[in-house]
């Protein structure tokens with residue numbers, strides 16, 4: 001899988017060379033490149049943001065800079081956004097931006113990507129491996145739908161992911177709109193109901209959730225099969241214990257020492273159901289009844 005990340009802090013992603021992510025890169029399973037958005041600026045200050053049109057606090061990331069960057073990384077023909085002469089600060093009137101300029105025939109850099117299928121219809125988990133041969137453009141955004149294990153599973157089958165990290169008050173809304181209009185599969189995701197300083201942490205979270213699901217990424221693939229949030233009947237995981245059987249006067253549940261796999265499985269399933277009902281009743285409400293068996297109904 002090819003992964004491009006665009007950020008004003010590309011150094012942030014040096015940690016991707018560590019641990020399992022680093023190993024996956026060494027094995028050739030992943031190719032991660034972090035790009036500096038400022039490399040696509042043309043003014044002396046390398047500015048990437050401007051004041052919000054309509055007023056308000058903070059700064060908004062400019063569409064022209066993102067446009068040039070994303071056109072290049074997606075292999076799309078470059079648009080004719082006006083480029084100020086080198087050394088002259090960019091005109092900061094965002095009202096005049098024309099992000100839907102027609103394609104400049106004279107400035108066609110490279111071949112267009114295949115037009116991808118829209119991702120709006122959410123595919124069944126079993127169909128997911130067939131999807132996503134075209135690039136997926138992902139923007140972390142606290143005002144977007146929540147990123148879930150289902151999204152991670154789907155995206156783990158992609159060939160090319162391109163993440164755009166916003167900063168400040170976010171990015172100009174025309175950026176995702178424009179790339180959608182060009183047939184690109186654009187996703188915006190929040191990683192939780194809180195606001196971070198920028199998208200970098202959110203991208204790291206999503207990347208880890210996605211890449212660990214890629215075939216060949218985990219040493220022991222069984223370890224991802226029974227995890228929380230996996231599958232149609234997603235439940236929180238039961239508690240785990242290791243040896244010794246008693247630690248500081250606290251014993252592991254007897255049934256786990258019984259050697260009776262049927263009883264152990266039943267105990268774990270009951271615990272998963274009870275914990276989920278207590279901690280995440282929303283997951284119980286969303287359970288597909290087909291994912292329950294008769295014994296579950298007694299729990």
Ligand code: ADE
Pocket residue numbers: 140141142189190191192193194195196197198199202
């Ligand atoms: N950027 C800032 N906060 C975020 C969040 N909660 N999720 C995704 N991107 C963000």
